[in-house]
Amino acid sequence: xxxxxxxxxxxxxxxxxxxxxxxxxxxxxxxxxxxxxxxxxxxxxxxxxxxxxxxxxxxxxxxxxxxxxxxxxxxxxxxxxxxxxxxxxxxxxxxxxxxxxxxxxxxxxxxxxxxxxxxxxxxxxxxxxxxxxxxxxxxx
Numbered sequence: 001x002x003x004x005x006x007x008x009x010x011x012x013x014x015x016x017x018x019x020x021x022x023x024x025x026x027x028x029x030x031x032x033x034x035x036x037x038x039x040x041x042x043x044x045x046x047x048x049x050x051x052x053x054x055x056x057x058x059x060x061x062x063x064x065x066x067x068x069x070x071x072x073x074x075x076x077x078x079x080x081x082x083x084x085x086x087x088x089x090x091x092x093x094x095x096x097x098x099x100x101x102x103x104x105x106x107x108x109x110x111x112x113x114x115x116x117x118x119x120x121x122x123x124x125x126x127x128x129x130x131x132x133x134x135x136x137x138x139x140x
Contacts (some may be wrong), residue, residue, distance in 0.1 A: 022049040039066040
């Protein structure tokens with residue numbers, strides 16, 4: 001999420017290792033091409049600290065990213081998907097990773113529509129339909 005509460009990106013992986021953290025940060029930076037992040041708030045997963053340290057080694061001290069991993073600092077992120085977690089508990093999760101990725105992509109798409117966080121954020125059903133059609137061409 002950015003400082004305005006808008007979702008930048010999300011990624012579902014089977015493991016939370018350095019490779020997954022590196023690919024997620026690369027994906028998020030490509031999605032939010034507007035600026036270089038000054039601060040990244042994460043949970044206490046060691047993989048994020050390692051990858052952000054690698055990025056900072058390449059950037060230099062003046063462009064270094066400040067990494068915050070204190071408890072409760074990422075509540076804004078956690079509360080964004082708390083409703084999703086509540087719905088998944090009775091289901092005991094997903095059976096396959098492909099099913100989870102497809103379901104979460106759809107859920108996050110409709111969250112973006114509900115929050116008005118999509119391209120050309122004009123009110124109206126026609127704009128929402130074209131947004132969904134661009135994301136899921138085989139469904140349109």
